[in-house]
Amino acid sequence: MAEREMNMAKPTLLLIDGNSLAFRAFYAMINQVERFVNHEGLHTNALVAFNNFLDGIVEPFDPDYALVAWDAGKTTFRTDKYDDYKGNRDKTPSELSEQFPYLREMVTLHGIYSYELPNYEADDIIGTTAKDAQAKGFDVTIVTGDRDMLQLVDEHIEVWITKKGVSELEHNDLAMVDEKYDGLTPAQIVDVKGLQGDTSDNYPGVAGIGPKTAIKLIKAYHSIPELYEHIDELKANKQKEKLVNGEADAKMSRDLARIRTDAPVEFELDDLKYTGPDYENIIPFYQQLDFKQQLAKLANQGHVLGASISGDASEETAAPSTTPVPLIRLSEDPTDLIPDYTDEISFYVELDDADYHTAAPVGFIFGNEAQGYVVGRDIDVLLIDPVKTMLENADVKKRVFNAKALYVLFLRYEVELQGLEYDILLMSYLVDTNDNSNDLGALAQQNDYYDVQTDEAVYGKGVKFEIPEDDQIFFEHLGQKARALEILPARLLQKLDDREQTDLYKNMELPLSIVLAEMEATGIKVDSQRLLMMGNDLAERLSDLEQKIYQEAGHEFNIQSPKQLGVVLFEEMGYKPIKKTKTGYSTSVEVLEQMQDVPIVKMILEYRQIAKIKSTYVEGLLRVVHGSDSKVHTHYIQTLTQTGRLSSTDPNLQNIPVRLEEGRLIRQAFVPSSSDCVLVSSDYSQIELRVLAHISGDKNMQAAFNADEDIHAATARRIFNLPEGEDIDPNMRRKAKAVNFGIVYGISDFGLAKNIGVSRKEAKEIIDTYFAEYPGIKQWSENIIDFARENGYVETMAHRRRYLPDMHAKNFNVRSFAERTAMNTPIQGSAADIIKIAMLNVQKALETEGLKTRMLLQVHDELIFEVPKAELEIIHELVPKVMDSAMALDVPLKVSSHEGATWYDAK
Known part of the structure; x- marks a missing residue:
């Protein structure tokens, strides 16, 4: 015990091999090198990984002294001895070279001594310092990616070697070196290396002598000098x-x-005393590098952040308030404490679950900086006057987070929120669709405001999620959120103005959020009995297929197990494997579809499809039907996709399969809520191709649409050089359709060949012919890629932006994907804009006409309505007319409308 206490009292020294870890940090994130670039164009992937390493290594080791050693250059005393020393190494990538000055600065700002020595390597600095410190009674820890350092291990020096990037470390002490080198001492490692050589450092060793032989010889003769002293004694061979x-x-x-x-x-060793981070200077350093997560971490730890230097020069990060957020606690009579809010307030309600259709409110805050805030836990306070009147007063502008969720929540309490002016969630999404978060704290930090913690930091995550019982902790967090809502709108509005997106926010996305809220709250009725019957039918189908599959295989097995299926197909039945994985044979859909001529495989594919329909769309829907109204209430997410398309979840009603009859039949379970109503589907026809014809300005495609031709037949006639009047073979039309939509997504000859079953040569000829026949599309595609390359983003017709940081990626596949995205986004995004405008205009028309028809669902290019039978004639005329005129294009928009007793019948 005395010896242990004495050892614990020893000073500790941490030595880090800077170059080794910098290279490992860089290559650990090499696939994201073009994603990690700061506002000045500096690559930061190595800086991010190295910073994480420093934060993760210094704290657990908690050293008294610390040093990061660097190579001063490629020329050292070793290159003087051997010209080709490390001569086989590629030139350091420029993306890493430019980060080295900042890496050195980062080390210093972490309070760690940074040092390099001309003519020597970092290894020599570490070796010298380690042995000096050991002699003076230190315990020394070395962290490196270089196993040569193991020669320094002894009783008071241990070496930790990086295994995966810089995140995993392997501990090495005397016992571990003894085990790895079969009883050799650390000092003998240089002798092993001398015999076997080192391909990394490019010194030769003895030709033909490998690691095992080297270890065996050094065990026998202790060292290279002793080996050669006894060389004559060796058996001639x-x-x-x-x-x-x-x-x-x-x-x-x-x-x-x-x-x-x-x-x-x-x-001197005293120069290496670890002082801890220099917070005053590390904060602007992080701001320069755009290290938002690190800045948020520091802010949450209570460190004061100054002005940000990222982004536009005019933008500043608000420094944290030096005074606490003014909170007014509620009494039994809230009317005495609520100020006369007549202008703007921040308003936030905390829920105990993400599903705002059913979650319980557990806290709230409203108010502003000038008059103070009201905070509490009892939602009933918000449901009585004068608070209720204020919430329903459109003249009191509200700054909120997720207006749609808040609106749906209060509809449950028969409160119709008005004056929802600033939705931070929507505004931030429009500014940059790449940075999406449903946490106000995370989103604020993405927008350079750090005075609010994330919910995860305060409440925990997953099963550990818990609202604090302590009012001070809980209300302080709500206060931080309210102040973020106070600060962020002006900053985000400025960005929207700069990007010409203010109209997109105010006149499309914000009002649409209320339309979506009404649709969600209305919901759509589900015939649960019909779903149960479908489930029973599908279960019988699965049971029949199981028996047939077992009969083909010769025994029972788990059909859903890829491993067992692989054994059956490729070992027992002897079919040739198409693709292997680390764990066995691949039985993916892609693989099995290439084997459909095999009876058992065809049945397995059918089994998988039916099993998915049963579990996802029958059982899944039954789980989310609300008992109170027999309806499902989907959640429309406005801030998820980068093209602006709406996403549906819990349940996802946009993803019900339509290619399989079993999938289409699911729509039979969606019915009107009253026998006096029917469902009406209004669907845009080929909207993306019409958008393409408009934005490309291609006269040939525009002529086809203006003449109301079948665009796929017209394309088939052109690419297959068919004379006018000749009937179009269905297979040719199918291929033309694949080309039309493939071009929208920037398809390659390889992709097209695979889709339509032709050779790559033929596919290339088809694409070349397509562009020759539609030259405007060819020119537009080249122009939009050039624009994206120059500006870093593309836009829809409504100025919705998508940033494309990979346009200059060195990796061909990554860059090619960005180029395809540059082509697709303006088309798909503009189509999304059009249907959103249509939804707004339809809703306004329904209200203006005083109709009882309700819009229930949006499924990509389709709108579903519940229509009283008495209004059918009006709706069939009104809705297509409004949708057709949503946006003026150089080609007509076309809408088809159908009615039915179920959603299935309305198609």
Whole structure:
């Protein structure tokens, strides 16, 4: 015990191999090198990983002294001894070279001594410092990616070697070195390296001598000098011949491998005292690098953040308030405490679950900086006057987070929120669709405001989620959120103005959120009995298929197990494997579809499809039918997709399969809520191709649409050079359709060949012909890619932006995907804009006409309505007319409308 206490009292020294870890940090995130770029164009992937490493290593080791050693350059005493030392290494990528000055600065700002020594490597600085510290009674820890450092291990020096990037470390002490090198000492590692050589450092060793032989020889003769002293005693054979011929290389390689412990370093151990981060200067450093997560972490720890230097020069990050957020606690009579809010307020309600259709409110805050805030836990306070009147007063502008969720929530309490002016969630999404978060704290930090913690930091996550019982903790967090709502709108509005997106926000997305809220709250009725019957039918189908599959296989097995299925198909039945994985044979859909001529495979594909329909769309829907109204209430997400398309979840009603009859039949379960109503589907026809014809300005495609031709037949006629009047073969039309929609997504000859079953050569000829026949599309596609490359983003017709940081990626596949995205986004995004405008206009028309028809669902290019039978004639005329005129294009928009007793019948 006394010895242990004495050891614990020893000073500790942490030595870090800077170059080794910098390279590992860079290559650990090499696939994201073009994503991690700050506002000045500096690549930061190595900086991000290295910073995480420093934060993760210093704290657990908690050293008294610390040093990061760097290589001063490629020329050292070793290159003087051997010209080709490390000569096989590629030139350091410029993306990493530009980060080295900042890496050194980062180390210093972390309170760690940073040092390099001309003519020596980082290894020698570390070796010299380690042995000096050990002699003076220190316990030393070395962190590196270089196993040569193991030669320094002894009783008071341990080496941690990076295994995966810089996130995983392997501990090495005397016992572990003894085990790895079969009883050799750390000092003998240089002798092993001298014999076997080192391909990484490019010194030769003895030709033909590998690691196992090297260890065996050094175990027998202790060192290279002793080995050659006894060389004559060795049995004459090939091995001896190799050793004799390689003596000079062995001794040179041993010398090159030996880490120097007497390098002329110009510092004392006292200079290496670890002082901790320099917060005053590390904050602007992080701001320069756009390290938002680190800044948020520091802000949450109570460190004051100054002005941000990221983004536009005019933008500033508000410094944290030096005074606490003014909170007014509620009494039994809230009317005495509520100020006369007549202008603007921030308003936030905390829920105990993400599903705002059913979640319980557990806290709220409203108010402003000038008059103070009202905060509490009892939602009933908000449901009585004067608070209810204020919430329903459109003249009192509200700053909120997720207006749609808030509106749906209060509809449950028969409160119709008005004056929802600033939705931080929507505004931030429009500014940059790449940064999406449903947490106000995370979103605020993405927009350079750090005075609010994330919910995860305060409440926990998943099963650990819990609203604090302590009012001070809970109300302080709500106060932070309210102040974020106070600060962020002006900053985001400025960005929207700069991007010409203010109209997109105010006149499309914000009003649409209320339309969506009404649709969600209305819901659509589900005939649960019909779903149950479908489930029973599907279960019988699955049971029949199971027996047939077992009969083909010769025994029962788990059909849903890829491993068991692989054994059955490729081992027992002897079919040739198409693709293997790390765990066995691939039985993916892509693989099995290439084997459909095999009876058992065809049945397995059918089994999988039916099983998915049963579990996802029958059982899944039954789980989310509300008992109170027999309806499902989907959640429309406005802030998820980067094209602006709406997303549906819980349940996803946009993804019900339509290609399989079993999937289409699911729509039979969606019915009107009253026998006096029917469902009406109004669907845009080929809206994306019409958008393409408009934005490309291609005269040939525009002519086809203006003449109301079948666009796929017209394309088939052009790409297959068919004369006018000749009937179009259905297979040709199918291929033309694949080309039309493939072009929208920037399809390659490889992709098209796979889709339509032709050779790549033929597919390339088809694409070339397509562009020759539609030259405007060819020119537009080239122009939009050039625009994206120059500006870093593309826009829809309504100025919805999508940023494309990978346009300059060095990786061909990554860059190609960005180019395809640059083509697709303006088309798909503009189509999304059009249907959103249509939804707004239809809703306004329904209200203006005083109709009882309700819009229930949006499924991509289709709107579903519940229509009283008495209003059918009006709706069939009104809705297509309004949808057709949503946006003026150079080609007509076309809407088809159908009615039915179920959603299935309305199609």
